[in-house]
Amino acid sequence: MKTLLLTGFEPFLSYTVNPTMKIVEELHGMVIGNYKIHSEVLTVDFQSSGEQILKSIAAVQPDAVLSLGLAGGRYKMTPERIAINVKDGGPDNNGYKPVDEVIQAEGQAGYMATLPVRAMVNGLVEAGLPAEVSDTAGTYLCNNVMYEALHYAATQRPTMKSGFLHIPASHELAIQHGKIPSWSHEDLKKGVVVCIEALAADEA
Ligand code: PCA
Numbered sequence: 001m002k003t004l005l006l007t008g009f010e011p012f013l014s015y016t017v018n019p020t021m022k023i024v025e026e027l028h029g030m031v032i033g034n035y036k037i038h039s040e041v042l043t044v045d046f047q048s049s050g051e052q053i054l055k056s057i058a059a060v061q062p063d064a065v066l067s068l069g070l071a072g073g074r075y076k077m078t079p080e081r082i083a084i085n086v087k088d089g090g091p092d093n094n095g096y097k098p099v100d101e102v103i104q105a106e107g108q109a110g111y112m113a114t115l116p117v118r119a120m121v122n123g124l125v126e127a128g129l130p131a132e133v134s135d136t137a138g139t140y141l142c143n144n145v146m147y148e149a150l151h152y153a154a155t156q157r158p159t160m161k162s163g164f165l166h167i168p169a170s171h172e173l174a175i176q177h178g179k180i181p182s183w184s185h186e187d188l189k190k191g192v193v194v195c196i197e198a199l200a201a202d203e204a
Contacts, residue, residue, distance in 0.1 A: 033200020
């Protein structure tokens with residue numbers, strides 16, 4: 001049995017609910033494909049979220065990492081193709097607002113996801129869920145965490161696969177927020193399960 005580190009995020013900015021938090025909490029301890037899921041919820045904080053995911057990787061020693069983030073306004077499930085070495089935007093939940101900063105001074109300009117993004121999109125569409133590959137994870141916390149995990153894998157643990165899935169808002173969030181497209185919690189969770197199944201099938 002392999003281990004998957006599955007991360008979500010706490011609420012941030014105008015998003016009073018983060019659907020990724022509930023999904024990772026519900027999937028914690030489950031077995032999907034040949035992966036046992038270990039879940040963690042990360043803070044939306046430029047100073048600590050990178051450290052948090054690296055600590056979890058050290059503690060859990062996962063074979064693969066799948067991080068989830070809310071992309072409020074997107075209509076589809078979007079596995080991310082690439083993380084870039086940039087911190088910009090915000091503010092985060094501590095009020096910090098970086099401008100044109102690097103994440104890792106010695107790091108590459110970008111790292112491609114090492115999860116099977118195309119197989120994930122195909123699996124999602126086959127399961128009846130709208131999906132496409134995304135070519136930008138932005139420059140906020142999601143990109144930050146994706147970059148940190150891929151940088152760690154590239155420099156310290158090349159066998160560990162890693163990547164990121166942005167998901168649309170849940171109905172619960174959309175009701176509170178007012179102006180964003182949304183999916184049911186069940187469909188969002190199913191989409192995450194399908195992506196993990198695609199990862200497992202890709203290795204079989
Ligand atoms: N989405 C944000 C950060 C936390 C989250 O769930 C992002 O897309 O960067």
